[in-house]
Amino acid sequence: MTVPILTLTLLGASGSGKTAYLHGMYNRLSMGVQGYYLYTTDPDLDLDLAEDWARLRRTGTMPKATSERPISYEFVFRRGMRDLMTIDCVDFRGNAALDRRGAADDVALLEDRLMRSDSIILALDSEHVAEWIKAGAPGNLDRDDDPMEISRFSRAISRVFSERLAEGDPVPGVTVLLTKADLLAERTGLRAAEALQTAGRNFPKLVPVLAGDDAQGVTVALCAVQLGNFGSADQATVDASRIAPKNLHLPIIFSLRHYLSEGIVRNRQEMDRLAGSLDASRGELAALSQGLFGGLFRGAQKNSARQEIDRLLASSSATAADLQKAQDRCRELDEELRGVAIFHDGRLLTD
């Protein structure tokens, strides 16, 4: 089974915590979490990320927000010493998805990238999600008054879904990341788990494009993550003694799970196609073998049909092996994702 390359795109309003998440996620996973590892293929990038994390740990200075020059990362995601996938990830500034084309170079770059993404992470600041929960989790958020910019990101994501479905391609998996998750409890007055459950139950009202009636074929994970218990103080500088990362690896696990499950669907379709071709080739061979002398004078055609059957059998066997491996990996990943709210076709599967 070849190692897949996953194109991952991070979306979220300015200040939603995309860049901080990326740094925290890398720091955690590059140390190893539950046997999973992430490392940069370029050692210099590892140093850059490590220096930013060290600054956060020593002085509480959060990583700088991304400028109009997006930052590309190539990660390898492993289980033990076995590569699971290469992740092609680009960190764009928050407004790159909100500005008009032509306003800055990164706007068009992000649009193009979104169209070919296998996985999208949409970061929502838990401070605003908590306010929404406190307000009774209403639907139809006011587009002009929503600091999370959900309707504008939804439009961008919806366009990707429409184009993919029109071309008969699977839509990207989406992780909705509730960043700064310590604020869920602090701002709602609920326990963190209760606040998250409330967000999950009402998720179709928060992001209808991902979990509403129109979300056919869409798989979404709702994942609360945090770098620490920093509260709602100034987010540029935090109390370094309160660093306490939680769940930072789960979005990547979900991205891989979704990618593999799409591959399983494709492999099953391929198995069906190969089985059909095999039946046809066997029928052709049987027809060539019929007749007065058992097709004695059609040796070349019969050899060709036999070769085709051998080729189809070999392909079928390789596809079945790939399918089995993907299913085994999915089972492993499901264990890790236990407790994460996952929606498919607009319905909540787990929580």
Next chain:
Amino acid sequence: MDIVMLGHSAAGKTSYLSLMYAAMCDGVEGMTLRTADRDAHRSLLADARAILRGRYPRASDRPHCYEFVLCHDGDEIFPFRWTDHRGGALTEHRRSSPQAARLHDDLVAADGIVLFVDALRLDTDPEAAEDVRRLVVRVHQAVADREESMTPLVIALTKTDLVDLGAPDAEERFVGPFLPLIEAVQETRHIQGAFIPLVCGPEPEGVALPVLWTLRFGIIGRAMELSASIDRLMASARHADQRDTLWDRFSSWWEDEPSWASIRDRNRALAGAELARLEPLVEPADRLGELLEDVLSF
């Protein structure tokens, strides 16, 4: 065999190398080291003598590469190269530091890796967790694209005379930070890991073990390559033997091309030569196995 020694500044790499060389010059159970480089020989032994008197050598300011040969009962059996990289290269960018670039290239090409970690720092400095993380990332980057060839990996815990290894939580404190790497290596067949506590001071302890562990699996890897080569050559010889006929010998002579008989004989001779290279490795590999029985391996 190329062995790369990796560790942060002041982890004890340079002291280790001198003490290891001095110990191996004296020999361990018939195993000794030699180097043809007389300057390196003198300098390593002088540094070792100074350490035994309590004076430590200055840290490396550039990578040092040593060409050694492992000898068994006086016979040279296994040449290897040992590269000592400056600790600072681990925290420098490849784009601006040629030494950092070389460290990365050497690691990717390494046949064996020895990681050095300062036990005292691990025990007392919270920043040491980041040192471990960087070392582990380097190991992942190094073994990413390689074929599944035998790769020994040693985690050498230095300065263990300055910490309490007998404390109830010692395993958690000193092995714990490496546990994810250890578990990952345990799932592989081609990486052979060892965790070795060391003292590289006036009363050295365990200094021969990292090099012997690395060489043992280097020798086993080489023996496996030779054995596979012998099998391939003998299979080719058998194949050629089955095609050998009087007519083939005559027609091959006439056509001025190698006969199946000559191909068979050549492959048998090549297999014999490979066997002659393999045989001297068997006994040392077995003896090293006995010597290293008590090493904590993974």
